[in-house]
Amino acid sequence: xxxxxxxxxxxxxxxxxxxxxxxxxxxxxxxxxxxxxxxxxxxxxxxxxxxxxxxxxxxxxxxxxxxxxxxxxxxxxxxxxxxxxxxxxxxxxxxxxxxxxxxxxxxxxxxxxxxxxxxxxxxxxxxxxxxxxxxxxxxxxxxxxxxxxxxxxxxxxxxxxxxxxxxxxxxxxxxxxxxxxxxxxxxxxxxxxxxxxxxxxxxxxxxxxxxxxxxxxxxxxxxxxxxxxxxxxxxxxxxxxxxxxxxxxxxxxxxxxxxxxxxxxxxxxxxxxxxxxxxxxxxxxxxxxxxxxxxxxxxxxxxxxxxxxxxx
Amino acid sequence: xxxxxxxxxxxxxxxxxxxxxxxxxxxxxxxxxxxxxxxxxxxxxxxxxxxxxxxxxxxxxxxxxxxxxxxxxxxxxxxxxxxxxxxxxxxxxxxxxxxxxxxxxxxxxxxxxxxxxxxxxxxxxxxxxxxxxxxxxxxxxxxxxxxxxxxxxxxxxxxxxxxxxxxxxxxxxxxxxxxxxxxxxxxxxxxxxxxxxxxxxxxxxxxxxxxxxxxxxxxxxxxxxxxxxxxxxxxxxxxxxxxxxxxxxxxxxxxxxxxxxxxxxxxxxxxxxxxxxxxxxxxxxxxxxxxxxxxxxxxxx
Numbered sequence: 001x002x003x004x005x006x007x008x009x010x011x012x013x014x015x016x017x018x019x020x021x022x023x024x025x026x027x028x029x030x031x032x033x034x035x036x037x038x039x040x041x042x043x044x045x046x047x048x049x050x051x052x053x054x055x056x057x058x059x060x061x062x063x064x065x066x067x068x069x070x071x072x073x074x075x076x077x078x079x080x081x082x083x084x085x086x087x088x089x090x091x092x093x094x095x096x097x098x099x100x101x102x103x104x105x106x107x108x109x110x111x112x113x114x115x116x117x118x119x120x121x122x123x124x125x126x127x128x129x130x131x132x133x134x135x136x137x138x139x140x141x142x143x144x145x146x147x148x149x150x151x152x153x154x155x156x157x158x159x160x161x162x163x164x165x166x167x168x169x170x171x172x173x174x175x176x177x178x179x180x181x182x183x184x185x186x187x188x189x190x191x192x193x194x195x196x197x198x199x200x201x202x203x204x205x206x207x208x209x210x211x212x213x214x215x216x217x218x219x220x221x222x223x224x225x226x227x228x229x230x231x232x233x234x235x236x237x238x239x240x241x242x243x244x245x246x247x248x249x250x251x252x253x254x255x256x257x258x259x260x261x262x263x264x265x266x267x268x269x270x271x272x273x274x275x276x277x278x279x280x281x282x283x284x285x286x287x288x289x290x291x292x293x294x295x296x297x298x299x300x301x302x303x304x305x306x307x308x309x310x311x312x
Numbered sequence: 313x314x315x316x317x318x319x320x321x322x323x324x325x326x327x328x329x330x331x332x333x334x335x336x337x338x339x340x341x342x343x344x345x346x347x348x349x350x351x352x353x354x355x356x357x358x359x360x361x362x363x364x365x366x367x368x369x370x371x372x373x374x375x376x377x378x379x380x381x382x383x384x385x386x387x388x389x390x391x392x393x394x395x396x397x398x399x400x401x402x403x404x405x406x407x408x409x410x411x412x413x414x415x416x417x418x419x420x421x422x423x424x425x426x427x428x429x430x431x432x433x434x435x436x437x438x439x440x441x442x443x444x445x446x447x448x449x450x451x452x453x454x455x456x457x458x459x460x461x462x463x464x465x466x467x468x469x470x471x472x473x474x475x476x477x478x479x480x481x482x483x484x485x486x487x488x489x490x491x492x493x494x495x496x497x498x499x500x501x502x503x504x505x506x507x508x509x510x511x512x513x514x515x516x517x518x519x520x521x522x523x524x525x526x527x528x529x530x531x532x533x534x535x536x537x538x539x540x541x542x543x544x545x546x547x548x549x550x551x552x553x554x555x556x557x558x559x560x561x562x563x564x565x566x567x568x569x570x571x572x573x574x575x576x577x578x579x580x581x582x583x584x585x586x587x588x589x590x591x592x593x594x595x596x597x598x599x600x601x602x603x604x605x606x607x608x609x610x611x612x613x
Contacts, residue, residue, distance in 0.1 A: 018443030026459045140600075144540070144592035146547050148566045149585040156573045247448055254548070258570075268451070272458055272552055284455050288447045295446070 001303065008299055012292050019288040024072045027277045033057040037275065038085060055082070081282040085274055090282045093267055101251030101263030104179045108186040109248055112194050113241055115187065120198035121225055124206055135195065142192030151258050154185040169260040182255040201236045205229045235306075242298045246290035250283070321529065325606040335601035341594035345401055352402045364398035367391060367560055375572075378579050385579040387568065396560035397583045403550075403561040404588075407477045408542035412535050414481025419489035420531060424519050426489070427496030437493070441486045452483045453545055457554045472556045476549050480542055488534050491610075495527040529606045536599035540592045547588065562588055 035051040036043075052058045060067045075081055081090035123135045158181055159167040165181035166173055205211065206229060214224045251265035260266070264283065271279035319327075329335055348364075355365045370390035371382055378385040384393035426437035444452065456479035463470050470478065499505065500523070508518050549555045550563025557564075562584045569581035603610055 014439055015442055015446055018439060019446060022443060022447075023455075026455055030463065030465075031459050032463075140596050141589075141593060144589050144596055146544055146562075146566065146585060146588050146592075148547060148551055148563075149581065149588075152566065152569060152573060152581060160574060250448060250451065253450065254551075268454070269552065272454060272554065275458060277459070280455055280458060284447055284451055287451060291446045291448070 004303055005300055008296060012296060015292050016289060019285060020073055020076055023076075023281050023284055024069060027281045028061070028068055028072060031277050034275070034277065076285050079286075082278055084271075084279050085276045090278050093279065094264065094282060094286065097251065097262065097264040097267045098249060099263075100175075100179075100261050101256070101265060102248060103175050104182055104186075104255065104261060104263060105248040105251055107179070108183045108190070108252075109244060111183065111187045112190040113237075116191060116194035116198050117237060119191075119195050120202050121230065123195070123199050124202035124229070125221060125225055127203060127206070136199075139192040139196045139199075142189070143196070147189055147254055150189045151185055151254055154181065154188075155258055158184075167259075169262065178259065178261065182252070182259050182261065186252060186255055197240070198233075198237065201233050202229060205233045208232070239298060242294055242301075243291075246287060246294045249290055250287055321606070325529070325602075328605040329601055332601050332605075335598055335605075338594035338598040338601070341590055342598060345405060345591050345594075348398060349402050349405045352399065364395045364402075367395040367399045371395075375575075375577050384583045385577075387580055388572075391560075393565075393580050393583050396565060396580075397562070397587050399560050400562040400565060400584065400587065401591075403473060403556050403559060404543050404546050405591075407473050407480065407546040408539050410477035411480035411484055411542045411545075412539060414477065415485035415488060415538075416531060416535065418482070419485030419487075420492055420524070422485070423489040423492030424496050424524055424527075427493040428500060428515065428519050428523065430497075434493075437489070441489050444483065445486050449483070450545075450548070453479050453549070454552070454554070456483055457549055461554055472558065473546075476546055476555050479549070480545050484538065484542065487538070488531060491530055491534060492527055495530060496523055499523055499526055530610060533599065533603045533606060533610060536595055536602055540595045540599075543588065543592065 033052070035048050035055065035057050038051050038055075039048045049058075056066075056068050056071050059071070062069050064070075079091060084090050084093060119135070123132055126132050155167065159165045166178055169178045210232075211224060211228060214228050215221075219227075249264070250268075251261075251263035253265040253268055255261070256263045256265035257269045267279060268283055270276070271283075352364055355362060368391065370386070371392040372386045372390050374386065374388050374390050376382055376386040376390070382392050382394065384397065387393055387396065422437050422440075426434040447455075457475055460470050460475040460478055463475070468474075496519075505518060505522060508522050513522070546555060546561070547563035547566065550561050551567045553567075555561060555563055565580050565584040569577070569584070572578075572580060
């Protein structure tokens with residue numbers, strides 16, 4: 001078991017290395033020297049030289065102790081990503097954005113999971129009837145409408161026209177006030193694909209032999225669904241949930257953009273607009289590291305819980 | 313006595329597919345969208361002055377509501393929203409098509425090679441796609457799109473949609489690579505591969521002439537479903553200002569609508585949403601039906 005955990009830990013090293021390599025290729029090799037863009041139009045040669053010094057554009061790419069390659073790795077491993085274009089350290093911006101992002105994504109995510117799982121049980125129970133077909137059609141229809149349309153129409157009707165919610169974020173609003181509508185829109189948007197996924201999970205379980213046995217020994221449908229099917233379906237559901245957690249830290253790009261919520265999604269949109277490679281680089285790296293960590297946790301939990309996992 | 317005639321996987325799958333009326337209707341819708349795009353390309357090639365390619369010419373006053381003159385009304389410059397919507401199909405479908413071609417060209421050979429040779433080659437390819445899939449998909453596309461935009465690579469400046477489909481294509485091959493690798497590992501143990509080996513077929517021939525045709529239906533199923541996500545990715549990229557800037561696209565139309573909705577101008581938004589909705593719905597239903605007909609056990613995320 002310990003050997004398995006150590007082996008699994010070692011396996012994360014090449015992945016993190018790969019992510020660093022990829023971000024290096026993207027933002028340094030392909031992105032290139034952007035000191036002119038950073039300095040702006042009327043910059044003196046001295047300013048540009050200063051920026052080149054700070055960002056390390058004047059250093060060799062590889063073979064040297066202070067090369068850009070080594071620098072890239074060092075900055076990532078110490079979580080010191082330098083300063084953004086507005087001279088604020090990138091890591092401070094990210095720390096500031098995590099709170100609002102989580103306030104938005106955590107209730108949204110758990111709302112989606114709870115509603116989708118309960119509905120999927122219901123739909124699995126009603127399989128083969130008209131209601132099953134109706135639910136499926138609604139899911140596919142919901143998945144086919146662009147995310148942006150949901151957000152725009154939701155914001156227009158619920159906030160702007162009917163005035164039920166504030167249209168934009170403002171510092172004097174309390175957290176529940178400004179995240180309520182984005183959460184609602186997020187849940188409606190995400191419900192389609194999630195309900196369809198969990199329905200498949202439930203139906204796969206319903207076909208299992210133990211369900212037939214449970215019915216055969218005279219249990220009623222409610223008992224079979226909640227005591228047998230749901231318990232067994234928890235494995236794929238929990239995997240899905242745990243693996244989605246790292247994405248919650250990222251916030252929601254589009255929802256935060258539309259409602260002006262100062263989270264990480266908004267930070268990302270701003271960074272894209274101003275082509276702030278350092279912010280995008282830091283966000284990419286941090287989210288990948290989170291994903292790797294949560295993947296590791298899932299695998300170890302599996303090994304602990306499921307006796308069928310082998311340790312070779 | 314004559315041996316009973318066998319039915320191939322494809323013929324059997326197609327027979328089952330065409331028995332589903334809904335799937336056939338959806339295929340019809342998909343064909344209409346593609347014909348429209350082909351039509352726009354032909355019209356542009358010959359410089360005919362008809363239909364959606366005249367989107368740049370005003371057809372009425374600014375923000376004219378839908379009516380008899382303009383079915384879907386006009387935008388801020390008095391351009392016909394109907395023409396813009398039809399023209400937007402060209403941008404979206406072109407992007408999704410090129411992105412699919414790029415990801416198939418990368419993902420299928422890599423998956424087949426990894427599954428066939430295993431060993432160190434397999435390790436490297438698995439490492440490559442594990443790395444890519446550890447970064448959230450939307451972030452990965454954005455990182456590629458931001459960096460590639462307006463870059464000059466091999467003397468070619470990447471403007472407009474080129475950087476968009478490159479970004480989507482270069483990141484979208486992970487899923488298909490993983491599936492093909494898994495299938496090839498399974499198929500490698502079959503007798504027909506052993507037979508091919510005993511004839512003295514080269515590895516290249518076994519992979520490309522024997523194994524790939526047997527797993528290729530997966531590519532078609534996966535991409536009929538992935539096409540939708542490519543179209544939606546293009547909309548998000550256009551909306552974030554990373555897409556086509558000079559010609560109308562659905563993402564740009566939705567971006568315009570952000571300001572227009574507050575003024576009560578809803579038609580541009582509705583037109584773009586409806587256009588995306590029908591192609592997505594048709595592709596989703598058709599892709600599912602295709603999977604059910606050809607390979608019901610396949611799990612596509």
